[in-house]
Amino acid sequence: LNTVAILLSAFVLSFVALLVFIWSQRTGLFDRSSRGAEVIFATQEIGRTEDPSATQAEQGALQTGADLATGGQAAHADAHELIERARADASTGPLVFFFYCCAVVWLLVASAAGLTASIKLHEPDWMVQQAWLTFGRIRTIHLNAVAYGWAPMAGLGTAMFVIPRLLKTPLIGARFAFFGAVLWNAALIAGLGSIGAGINDGMEWLEIPWQIDTLFALGGALIALPLVFTLVNRRVAHLYVSVWYMACALFWLPVLFIVAKIPGLHQGVQQAAVNWWFGHNVLGLFYTPLALASVYYFLPKVIGRPIQSYNLSLLGFWGLAFFYGQVGGHHLIGGPVPEWMVTLSIVQSMMMIIPVAAFTVNQYQTLQGRLSALRFSPTLRFIGVGGLMYTASSLQGSIEALRSVNVITHFTHLTVAHAHLGMYGFVSFVFFGAMYFVMPRITAREWPFPWMITTHFWLVSGGFALYFVGLTIGGWLQGEAMLDAARPFMDSVAVTLPYLKARSIGGACMGLGHLVFALHFVLLVLNYGPQRDQPALFRHLFARKVAS
């Protein structure tokens, strides 16, 4: 195989494919008055803010801010359409609730495992008697509990809630998803157990033995069924941006998972290439689209203003679909894999700046003039920070893929910090925000203690800032020490110690924040809190029909 020919054809193909797709999906490019972005609102509803997690006072302030920005008072939306939406919500309620309960449990499991692993890195003789608690296993339990527990449960739960709303159709076949989610969680329990017991497939992100993975595949397929049924039975002609991301994520994941896990197919360094093709695509083509879809839905919904540029969303989507799929090779820079593959991945990593910039500009334009909403809406606070972290982590990822930077950062804790910027700062923050919005809608109850939302936000934000900054500095110093052959290797270990400790402190704050969140979740579910003596249920049912 001729390297130059492959590179050249890939490059030409990239551009032609991208152009053809954008063109074929859209005629009348650069049309500013696109109605496609308005389908998330009912007739006359634009200008109405919505954040069920805000207090009455905050909701009032939110609406006043929007009214000031538009220079008029928002009309009341078409009541019939709102009842339709309430029906769509009702059809997903129990299912979404089940997904979210699982998500919260896995969040706590993952936090405990992550914190344990973090402490072990600077206290290597702490809790070493049990095999399952050794660093290599508990760290892997942490990763898998996030990757197959918290993130997909929160993300798919949110998709279950959002898709019927966007298609204006009640969810069809929810019981399939219910059964699928049970299988999925059973598989995860078995998978984490087997990692703890020391049985794993030895590939990062793909540790769970393939025998158990067949359960995941089955569960995942069952979860996807109702979304497909609902899609084909939809009552709207137009598919909103969030639907593109969510639907495609559901089709991408099984291909990634099955191709990567077929036993006996892959061999030697080719298997390493598959490993990182999967490892990066599960981030880029599964968690990222689910989280971006949530941003595209909740951000405009909260502030009552449609996404400003529909064309930018198209560019963002197809750019992500094309470029993201090919960046995985940058995990193997300098490794024993074909050089052209690594180069291709570096090029596509840089190209990722295009969709990321499209997303960022689009969200910024939408929020412009409405930034006060961040003060009053808990949902928006989480989702806004999450969206910003998407931009930050993607740009950081592009830069880290450059050989000159990668030679320092590869093999260091900086990569770990970067991974958490994406999976935590972006994906988890967005899902926190989505859950704050969705839970009151599906339970018809308010979050009982607004101060707990604030505490959660500041604990995880502060903790994560310490985590990220500490580990980034530590990782960089570690990389520089390793790159200087005159310094002994042990220098690169010693230099990281204070930063590893800072990471544990930051991680502990994040864990504490998750405990607050989980407790609040339980209090909401148990209907415990200041609102429980009021005739809350009636008021909320009414509110759901008229003011939502």
Next chain:
Amino acid sequence: MKSEIKLVSGAMVMLALSTSALVVLPYMQVHDTPPLPGLKPYTSAELRGREVYIANGCLYCHSQQPRAKAFAPDFSRGWGRATVAGDYAYDQPPLLGTMRTGPDLMNIGVRQPSDAWQLGHLYQPRAYVPGSIMPSFPFLFEQKARAEKDDVVVNLPAGQVPAGKVVVARPEAVDLVKYLLSLDRSYPVVATPTEPGPGAQR
């Protein structure tokens, strides 16, 4: 966008491109790379040891991929020459790793060939490398009042063994050390020609 068929087929085309670039082409190019002449297949004990290496997550801190001299000082650190695809022909899966919290291990069998050192270091790394943050692995060993006939006794530095006891390696530890000692990619990538061939003129 109005057609879900267009949407999903477009998305799958994108994934197909990605799959052909990162899965199919590497498969065609390096899947059947033969082992280099100097590379020996693993023995059963070494393969069992490899499973212990995977089970305990050694790969999350130790890479197995020294890089080229022109790129990074891996060779100067004594980690060995840059590896090539043929070095991994018997590795399923390859354990390239993504972190160097500890040093690269591709040639640890050459660099530290003493099994006594390896066993003791697994039992308590800090007895050998001050400041090491590698976990100790006491669960791979046993403490006994006295060793029996076939026991592998670990010789530890003074102060590491409790009074009146001996530390004995469990089979997992013995296998793991056998695997570590088998890690040797010091043979040449290109076989040395025995007599001047047609290429010798260059």
